[in-house]
Amino acid sequence: MKRSSREGRYAERALVGVDDAGQEERIVLWIERRTEGVWAVARAVNPQLRESDETRPDDLIFEGYELGDALERANEALEDDVVVLEGDGREVDARPFTRKEVLPLLERWFFNR
Numbered sequence: 282m283k284r285s286s287r288e289g290r291y292a293e294r295a296l297v298g299v300d301d302a303g304q305e306e307r308i309v310l311w312i313e314r315r316t317e318g319v320w321a322v323a324r325a326v327n328p329q330l331r332e333s334d335e336t337r338p339d340d341l342i343f344e345g346y347e348l349g350d351a352l353e354r355a356n357e358a359l360e361d362d363v364v365v366l367e368g369d370g371r372e373v374d375a376r377p378f379t380r381k382e383v384l385p386l387l388e389r390w391f392f393n394r
Contacts, residue, residue, distance in 0.1 A: 320351035
């Protein structure tokens with residue numbers, strides 16, 4: 282049974298590509314808020330095949346205290362994947378991560394503690 286541990290994820294993007302064997306693969310990037318005010322950006326390939334949604338250490342792209350830095354790193358990683366997928370001839374519609382998307386969730390967490 283797959284356990285879900287998605288609490289703390291503030292934004293997520295999923296892309297669909299093809300691996301080296303021609304099999305469909307799912308690439309998921311997300312921004313999460315961790316304890317002590319740390320933002321984390323992570324990327325996983327085929328996370329739906331995992332036992333849980335827990336972020337693994339090797340998923341991490343960035344950890345830091347500034348939301349702006351997290352957004353920048355998340356968008357860089359997203360753009361890298363989009364470029365590769367488009368190079369493979371895939372049509373990709375992935376909107377960038379934005380502060381406007383994250384702030385309402387952060388405010389809800391902050392004021393409802």
